[in-house]
Amino acid sequence: KTGRNGTYNDPxxxxxxxxxxxxxxxxAAPVSTDTAxxxxxxxxxSAIELRELAHDxxxxxxxxxxLDTVDLDVAPGEFVSIVGPSGCGKTTMLRIAAGLLxxxxxxxxxxxxxxxxxxxxxxxxxxxxxxVFQEANLMPWYNIEQNxxxxxxxxxxxxxxxxxxxxxLCKLVGISGFERRWPRELSGxxxxxxxxxxxxxxxxxxxxxx
Numbered sequence: 780k781t782g783r784n785g786t787y788n789d790p791x792x793x794x795x796x797x798x799x800x801x802x803x804x805x806x807a808a809p810v811s812t813d814t815a816x817x818x819x820x821x822x823x824x825s826a827i828e829l830r831e832l833a834h835d836x837x838x839x840x841x842x843x844x845x846l847d848t849v850d851l852d853v854a855p856g857e858f859v860s861i862v863g864p865s866g867c868g869k870t871t872m873l874r875i876a877a878g879l880l881x882x883x884x885x886x887x888x889x890x891x892x893x894x895x896x897x898x899x900x901x902x903x904x905x906x907x908x909x910x911v912f913q914e915a916n917l918m919p920w921y922n923i924e925q926n927x928x929x930x931x932x933x934x935x936x937x938x939x940x941x942x943x944x945x946x947x948l949c950k951l952v953g954i955s956g957f958e959r960r961w962p963r964e965l966s967g968x969x970x971x972x973x974x975x976x977x978x979x980x981x982x983x984x985x986x987x988x989x
Contacts, residue, residue, distance in 0.1 A: 824891040827853040827876055832885035834871055845871045849885070877910045906934075909978030915970035917962040917977075924949065924958035927977045948976035 832849035835842050845868045853859050861869045874880040876887055878900050887894040889904040909930075917926045927948055928941035936944075949955050952972040954965075962970055 824855075825852045825888070826855045826857070826890060827851075828886075828888040828891075829872070829876060830886040830888070832872070832875065832887070833883050834868075834875060834880070835883045846875075846882075877908055878905045879910070909980075911971075911975050911978045915962070915967070915974040917970055917973060919962055922959050922961055923954065923965070923973050926962065926973055927980060930977065930980065944980050945976070948980050949973075951979075952976045 829849050829851040832846055832851075833844065834846040835844050837843075849872060851859075861872065863869055871880065875882045876894075878887075878894050881895055881898065889901075889907050892901055892904040894901055894904045917923075918929065921929065924942055924945040927945040928936075931941035931944060946955075946958060949958050952975055954969055954972050954976075957965060957969065962973070965973070
């Protein structure tokens, strides 16, 4: 379980967030700066807040508490790594913060907005999030630029706007020239770069599930 400072307190598990150094944050700044984050920063609001977060899983042998009273603040533009042994709740916490899993108890705020309203997710809060999964999860029937532009397509952006943004992000993540390739034609690392580009094109706080 984690305490007020975000440190995992369970004696059998030692998950804790590691905040990026200034040099690391500066190097990554082009990916993280955007209108949603800047707006939260101007208002003095955390980009992501976890408040008394708890989550239980039901198993054949009983209820397992994966998270217990987690409190964590992530400032706009800040990079935080959650580290700890396998099974200590890292992925559960990230899935909850990304709106993929409803917590058993507690609150998740994105830019000051409650991510969950009773049993429903707040769509405006979700739109400020991008998720990078352990697997790239690219659509095999779409080429790379179409995969990256897919969230914009679902939001109704014009073809010109979404492809322009896809090309910008391909350059940002170092896969320019591969926009028309199929996922099967890229290495695992290049596919993961495309997945990162797909997440950050949403111009919101990006959650990387490790």
